[in-house]
Amino acid sequence: MKNFFKVVFSRAVFTGAFIALQFAAVYLAITRFNEHFAIFYGVCLVLSAVVVVYLVSRDGNPAYKIAWIIPILALPVFGVLLYLVFGKNQLSLKEKARMSSVAEQYEKAMRSVPAAEPVLPEHTDAKRVSDYLHRTAGAPVFTHTETTYLPVGEVYFDTLLAELEKAEKFIFMEYYIIAPGTMWNAIHEVLRRKAESGVDVRVMYDDFGCMYKLPEGYEDTLEAEGIRCCVFNRFIPILSPRFNNRDHRKICVIDGNVGFTGGINFSDAYINVVQRCGHWLDAGVMLRGEGVYALTAMFLSMWDYTRGVTEDFTRYAPDAALCESITAPGWVQPFGDTPLDNEPVGETVYMHLINRAKDYVYINTPYLIIDNEMITALTAAAKSGVDVRIVTPHVADKKFVHAMTRSYYLELIEAGWLFGLPEDKIQIVVQRESIIHSAVQFADHSIIAQLGVPDMRIPIQYALTWPERLPSPVPELDFTALTKLSIATADDETFRCLKACKKAIRKGGLAPCAANGANEAAVAHFLRDEIGFLDIGRLVEGIVDSDSFGGDYTLADVHECDRMARAYVEAHI
Numbered sequence: 238m239k240n241f242f243k244v245v246f247s248r249a250v251f252t253g254a255f256i257a258l259q260f261a262a263v264y265l266a267i268t269r270f271n272e273h274f275a276i277f278y279g280v281c282l283v284l285s286a287v288v289v290v291y292l293v294s295r296d297g298n299p300a301y302k303i304a305w306i307i308p309i310l311a312l313p314v315f316g317v318l319l320y321l322v323f324g325k326n327q328l329s330l331k332e333k334a335r336m337s338s339v340a341e342q343y344e345k346a347m348r349s350v351p352a353a354e355p356v357l358p359e360h361t362d363a364k365r366v367s368d369y370l371h372r373t374a375g376a377p378v379f380t381h382t383e384t385t386y387l388p389v390g391e392v393y394f395d396t397l398l399a400e401l402e403k404a405e406k407f408i409f410m411e412y413y414i415i416a417p418g419t420m421w422n423a424i425h426e427v428l429r430r431k432a433e434s435g436v437d438v439r440v441m442y443d444d445f446g447c448m449y450k451l452p453e454g455y456e457d458t459l460e461a462e463g464i465r466c467c468v469f470n471r472f473i474p475i476l477s478p479r480f481n482n483r484d485h486r487k488i489c490v491i492d493g494n495v496g497f498t499g500g501i502n503f504s505d506a507y508i509n510v511v512q513r514c515g516h517w518l519d520a521g522v523m524l525r526g527e528g529v530y531a532l533t534a535m536f537l538s539m540w541d542y543t544r545g546v547t548e549d550f551t552r553y554a555p556d557a558a559l560c561e562s563i564t565a566p567g568w569v570q571p572f573g574d575t576p577l578d579n580e581p582v583g584e585t586v587y588m589h590l591i592n593r594a595k596d597y598v599y600i601n602t603p604y605l606i607i608d609n610e611m612i613t614a615l616t617a618a619a620k621s622g623v624d625v626r627i628v629t630p631h632v633a634d635k636k637f638v639h640a641m642t643r644s645y646y647l648e649l650i651e652a653g654w655l656f657g658l659p660e661d662k663i664q665i666v667v668q669r670e671s672i673i674h675s676a677v678q679f680a681d682h683s684i685i686a687q688l689g690v691p692d693m694r695i696p697i698q699y700a701l702t703w704p705e706r707l708p709s710p711v712p713e714l715d716f717t718a719l720t721k722l723s724i725a726t727a728d729d730e731t732f733r734c735l736k737a738c739k740k741a742i743r744k745g746g747l748a749p750c751a752a753n754g755a756n757e758a759a760v761a762h763f764l765r766d767e768i769g770f771l772d773i774g775r776l777v778e779g780i781v782d783s784d785s786f787g788g789d790y791t792l793a794d795v796h797e798c799d800r801m802a803r804a805y806v807e808a809h810i
Contacts, residue, residue, distance in 0.1 A: 469483075606638065
């Protein structure tokens, strides 16, 4: 009962109820116009048109514009309201002025760093990416920096605790989520002791990210312990564009000499003490040396903006003697982004790396929400022979986001596995009973197959109900009635279409297009009982053998090739 009242009277429930009341108030206000609905609806249509024109005329990603234009035109009343609340992610003039002042402090601090760019090899992809980051994000290149990869949350946690115990001057922490539990309680205890000993301890967390995790007024609890604390963009239960302004950074800086960043928040799920979604795999990195200064400046920028103060960043620079003693090879270039411009720094860096990849692109991400440009870059890389692999979780921690992630799978899989595969890598077998419909072989050579009666209603239904599986009118597969499952190599002479398609793959160019067009035309004649079944293979092979189909081609050439293939069938039936 105690837990029940705790949930009912929690901040999250209150916030949700208050927002629901606002939506209800808007709905009631709209219903008041029933007597003059035609006029009201006309005004809404005009307002929708104005907003659409505004969206079309402004700079930005076309996909973002379309995502808003559709609901605005489909729902003129609520679509405009939703856009005004959630779509306009713009800062006020006061916020811009404050942030600009802090940005100047950050740029000043970064300009004080001796430029390491000249040591980068000229005319290399790394040099170009580095120059872009330096010019657009004010991110210099650092030398004299050790990097340590922390592959899982458990390693990150242990390493962080050990370094926190060594703190003598200051500890800066900026995290999206802080949740009481084994992980945070241990960290909190170290912070409390260090604050008592005179160490400057500062903690900053995102209010929305911690709304369900921390009690109301938690920052006051930390302040009472000597831990300076501020809350980024305090969540106010009022419909506002401020919803969108969130701090997802995970930064910890110790004495300016050691820094942590990555994807790990302070919650027990990240160290697998609790496993709500199975084993949690997230990673981090530890920096030691000059490169930590960039993380320090990022933290102070956000701290000063939130607190409304101005500090001298150089007071928190790393120890010069320590940095000189570090002889690790390579360079480090930490960078962030700012809402003060329309420059998508992070996306541009990823696009640059993907477009210039020669051997492989490996991506491990929990949330694959990408635009058309990124899809084009990844698919183009895969089709050009680059080994593109994307790993996403099997178990979702956020079901809606996971559904969005899965929506990209088919296009990316097609680009990587159904195109550009050499003919000698394709093995065709015949399963005459049509019981085995698909199979996947794993690294240990074990195979998992999908079996069912030969009825196309099964895949059609699954395609319509995916990812759910619903009861089917198709009868169950009776294993006792199966006498054998035969699998044989497909004979090119028997399966002439197969032979023709292999030829088309070897020829390349428009040959596959011609084979497809001829096959569709031949099948149509077969279904009208105008040719025999074996004539299909003869006609497809004939069109493939009739031309070289080499060279570059345009979309018009594709249409012409398809027309020519169908004409060939008509002439040879």
